[in-house]
Amino acid sequence: MIHLGTILGGAESSVPEARGKIRRLMRDLTNDGMVATRVATVASQLFRAANRIEQAGRIDVHLILDRAEPELVLDLVGVGGKMDCSVADAFFDAVHVVRVEGESTVRMVLRLPHLDPAAHQPRRQRELRDAVEEKGREALMRELTVKNRELQESFDNLRRTTTAKERMESELNIGRDIQMSMLPLKFPPFPHRNEFTVFATLEPAREVGGDFYDFFLIDEDRFCFCVGDVSGKGVPAALFMAVTKTLIKSRATNDFSPASILTHVNDEISENNESAMFVTLWLGILDVTTGELSYCNAGHNPPYLRSASGEVVRLANRHGPVVGAVEGLVYGEDAATLQSGDYLFVYTDGVTEAMDPAGELYEEDRLVRVLEARDYDSVEEMVAASTEDVWRFQAEAEQADDVTVLAVRFTGREGGAAGTHVLELEAGNRYEEIDRVNRSFDEFASTHGLPEKVRRSMKLVFDDLLNNVISYAYEDEDEHLIEIRIELSPDRLAVRITDDGHPFNPFGRTSPDTALELEEREIGGLGIHLVQNLMDEVSYTRRTDRNVVVLVKYLSHEAAENEPSEETT
């Protein structure tokens, strides 16, 4: 185990610095900007949560190389059990509370297959270990020690500031907390949908900034997403943002026109807007089956459309002024049709107005060059490339405004169907039906050459989940149908189980204590615990009168694990 350094928490103002530090460290380790950005985002969220419970804590970063697969371990020391760490569940491979030096600690473990030469290249693993231990580790340690000292000094300075400033700062922090807690942070948010993907990141500035983003499925086919920038700062701006976001979402449930949605939201907000705040907004609704996009731009930076062929087009039209300024306005909208493989890139002015140490602005030309630079494999990669370019440009200059970037990639049904096989089943609410489902799945699995281990895990998962539904979902004695949709694509197996029982989230309970002695062990909750651990992603949603459980198992990862290592041959 290699200790790579310690990152100190503390005041809200230190979080962006800590975040940057974790991002750089991760980028150096994995050479993957996307992983780096995501780990840093989650870590900074946890820091904020820790600050909220006034347990600043610290993060100890370790790299474990003496395993089949290297692991990065982040220990958030001194806060275990007191805070909600669910944000980390979505991204880390394991999150649990442990004791470290007598302190209750949240341990987040991230497997690093990128660093994983163990399975097939023992020589590269040695080189890597040498690199990290000798040169890499020294360099990282030096940098981290210096940064830690700086962070401690600025933290000490902060404590010495006057009461007035502290008050102002604490008000800003509360505003920031509200702002950050409103963002959807679970990615991928819709793992069972392969018609489109979305990824977004918001890097808050130290003081000023009121960016936000949001996205949700209005119904099966319509995906609504928006990016905005609220004037002002602190608690009033954060509350204004919360109101705007809520109004958009409630209006969008039965109004599918971006122009109409923003017209109504503008009326609602302008009516009683004594604070004279306003928000720039870009809102789009994408039909994920046809690629038809309608959008409305209310005083926001025009986004970019990058076609599969590499052409980058600016969606330049604006349809009205900022929202909240003038009552009774009618906004317009435009339409475009996305082709399979097209990307839509929406951002805030924090990107184009980022400043380098000489005071020069980043500006749109640079952004366009990044978008044109290459064919991106994923939304995550595009977002990482664009934000990384901004950080590179900004260098040591202080970040002046929030930087928000959101990318959507449209694939459509046809694009997603390449190499995809689907099995749709219906099962009655009788235990014998589980057998029938598993027999059909066995046939499907062997026809399409699903790895043996995945096939077995999946059958167990079906047994436990269907048993759960049949046993607990229904209050009557009637016959019910459970729908099962299994979709096998080259890189993943996605399963959706839908039942019409009473609302119940199987993943909403805490996991059983698996460390108890035989006499104390109870079996309750164990099935769900197995499902959560055997699958890569699990999610539950209540859709009108149905429970929908979605499971995803990634296959490339699995295949790599099954490859015999050189050492054993």
Add this chain to the structure above:
Amino acid sequence: MKISHDERDGVAVIRFEGNLDTNTAPEAQDTLDGLVAGGTTKVLVDFGALDYISSAGLRVLLATAKKLRGSGGNLRLCSLNETVAEVFEISGFSTIFAVFPSEAEALEGF
């Protein structure tokens, strides 16, 4: 699922073939309960021909182990495939049960 059992050196050896899940757990439980009720104290469950085990199957093992311990007996398990072994790891069963790679090793010193 097929269940077969024979006795070797005073140990009842049970072999499960197929799936130990919601639908087969009752039969497995009956078989094991019958042995314990008949005075058997040493039970070895051989998982060599088992495809998978779900929580319903784990429940059977837990109940049997508790009953055996109550009567001064013991339960051993052997020949877990990769999936079954993973389930044992995740559930913590690998630490509360005596698990052996093969039947021969499990019988040794039982």
